[in-house]
Amino acid sequence: MSTLPGPRGTRMFVEASGDTPLVWFEVCAQSGASSDPFGVEGLTRHASMLARRGAGDLDRAALDEALDGLGAVLDVAAGRDTVTLSGLCLTRNLDRVVDLAADVLAAPRFEALEHERLLRETPQVIDEIHDDDSSLATRWFDRECAPGHAYARTSVGTTASLARIDRDAAAATWRRLFVPRNVLIGVAGDVDEDRAATIAQRLVERLPDGPPPPLPAFDEGAAPRGRRLVVVDKADRTQAQLRLGHLGPRWGGDDTPAMLLLETAFGGMFSSRLMQEIRVKRGWSYGAGCSLRRSRGAHWFEMWMATAIEVAGDAAALTLQLYGDLVARGLTADEIDFARSYLVGSMPFHLATARQRMQLAVRDVAFGLAPDYTATLPDRLADLGVDEVRAAAARHLRPDDVVTVAVTTAADASDALTQATGAAATIVAHDAY
Known part of the structure; x- marks a missing residue:
C-alpha cells in the first residue's frame, strides 16, 4: 500500500495489482449523516443519492446507460461518518469512467424531478424497515441506546424530517462535503502510482475550495445510567428480535485490542459464550452475537438474538447474567488464546484483494487512525493476557446500564422482559419512528 499526498490537499492510497484488468477507486468525504442538521435527518443520504441521479450533460437515464455501455459501476454510499463515491471498471474504460465520476462530484444536476421522486421513494424505504423486524430493532436500538448522541439519529430520516429537505439544501450539502481538504482518494487494481495520481487529479480538479x-x-459521557427497556409493539409476532447494549468506547482507542478479544470470545464465533448458551445448549435463537460498532466516535457495544416470544424474557435474563459475569471475571486464558488465534487466522480473508486493502486503509484514515491500523491489529493482541482483558472490560462494559430493545407483541412479552431486565417497559408503536 502506498500512502501519498494527493492533489489539492487530498490524501491518496494506492494498492497496485495487475492480476486482473480491473480498477477500483473511491472518493471519500470525511463527513456523513451524523452531521445532518437536527430535524433534517436524512439530508446527507438524500443529497448523496440525488447527486448520482444525473451529472454534467447526462440525466439519470443517460448516465446509467453510459455506465452500462462501459460495463462499469458508480455508486454513492452515505454512512454516519463518510460519504463515498466508488467506481469499478475495466482498465481500458478507466478514463471515461473517471470523467463520469468527476461530473458526479463536481457537476451533479440535482434535478427537481429526481428530487421529488426521491422524496416519494424514501418513505417506502422506511416502510420496508417497519416491515422487517431485524432492521426495525436496529433502528430503534440506535435511537434509544444513547439519546442525544450523534449516532442516535437516523441516516435515512423520518416522515417529518424528510418533509424539511429541500433541493437547494441538498446541493449545498454535497458541495460542502466534497471539498479537496475533506477528501480521501483510494485506487486499487491495474494501475501504478503515476496513473493513480493522474486519476486523482482529474477527480478533484473541479471541486470547490473550502x-x-x-x-x-x-461525548462518551452521554450514555444514560440504569437499565432501560423499550418494547416495539408489533401485532401477531411469534418471535422477539432482541438488541441489548450501551454506549461503548471509540474504535481505535487504547483498549480496542482487548475489546476485540472480548467481542470475539463473548459473541463473535460459533464457540463464543453467547452462541453456546443461547443456541447450542438451549436452542432459543438460531444466532446470538455481539459487536463493538466500528465508527469514528464512541459507538455502541451491542448484543443481539431473535427468540421465540415464549422465551424472550429468559433469553434476555440469561444474556444479562452472562454479560455481568464477563465484566466481573473477564475471559479465561484459554478463551483469550482461542480468540486471538481466530482473529490472526481470519485477518488474511479481510486483506485478500487489492480492493479490500485499499478500502480498509481509507476507512481507517477516515476514522482518524493510521492507514494500516486494521491490518496490523492482530499484532497488538500478542501481549494481552487475562488481567489486561479483564481491566478493559471493567473500564468499558456496563451491565447495569444496558438498554434492551425488543420488537415483538407487547402484550405477550413485556411482562417477562420487565422481570428479566428489572426495568419498566416503555411500549412504542412499531411505526412511530
Whole structure:
C-alpha cells in the first residue's frame, strides 16, 4: 500500500495489482449523516443519492446507460461518518469512467424531478424497515441506546424530517462535503502510482475550495445510567428480535485490542459464550452475537438474538447474567488464546484483494487512525493476557446500564422482559419512528 499526498490537499492510497484488468477507486468525504442538521435527518443520504441521479450533460437515464455501455459501476454510499463515491471498471474504460465520476462530484444536476421522486421513494424505504423486524430493532436500538448522541439519529430520516429537505439544501450539502481538504482518494487494481495520481487529479480538479465541515461532538459521557427497556409493539409476532447494549468506547482507542478479544470470545464465533448458551445448549435463537460498532466516535457495544416470544424474557435474563459475569471475571486464558488465534487466522480473508486493502486503509484514515491500523491489529493482541482483558472490560462494559430493545407483541412479552431486565417497559408503536 502506498500512502501519498494527493492533489489539492487530498490524501491518496494506492494498492497496485495487475492480476486482473480491473480498477477500483473511491472518493471519500470525511463527513456523513451524523452531521445532518437536527430535524433534517436524512439530508446527507438524500443529497448523496440525488447527486448520482444525473451529472454534467447526462440525466439519470443517460448516465446509467453510459455506465452500462462501459460495463462499469458508480455508486454513492452515505454512512454516519463518510460519504463515498466508488467506481469499478475495466482498465481500458478507466478514463471515461473517471470523467463520469468527476461530473458526479463536481457537476451533479440535482434535478427537481429526481428530487421529488426521491422524496416519494424514501418513505417506502422506511416502510420496508417497519416491515422487517431485524432492521426495525436496529433502528430503534440506535435511537434509544444513547439519546442525544450523534449516532442516535437516523441516516435515512423520518416522515417529518424528510418533509424539511429541500433541493437547494441538498446541493449545498454535497458541495460542502466534497471539498479537496475533506477528501480521501483510494485506487486499487491495474494501475501504478503515476496513473493513480493522474486519476486523482482529474477527480478533484473541479471541486470547490473550502474548509472541511466541522465534525459532530462524540461525548462518551452521554450514555444514560440504569437499565432501560423499550418494547416495539408489533401485532401477531411469534418471535422477539432482541438488541441489548450501551454506549461503548471509540474504535481505535487504547483498549480496542482487548475489546476485540472480548467481542470475539463473548459473541463473535460459533464457540463464543453467547452462541453456546443461547443456541447450542438451549436452542432459543438460531444466532446470538455481539459487536463493538466500528465508527469514528464512541459507538455502541451491542448484543443481539431473535427468540421465540415464549422465551424472550429468559433469553434476555440469561444474556444479562452472562454479560455481568464477563465484566466481573473477564475471559479465561484459554478463551483469550482461542480468540486471538481466530482473529490472526481470519485477518488474511479481510486483506485478500487489492480492493479490500485499499478500502480498509481509507476507512481507517477516515476514522482518524493510521492507514494500516486494521491490518496490523492482530499484532497488538500478542501481549494481552487475562488481567489486561479483564481491566478493559471493567473500564468499558456496563451491565447495569444496558438498554434492551425488543420488537415483538407487547402484550405477550413485556411482562417477562420487565422481570428479566428489572426495568419498566416503555411500549412504542412499531411505526412511530
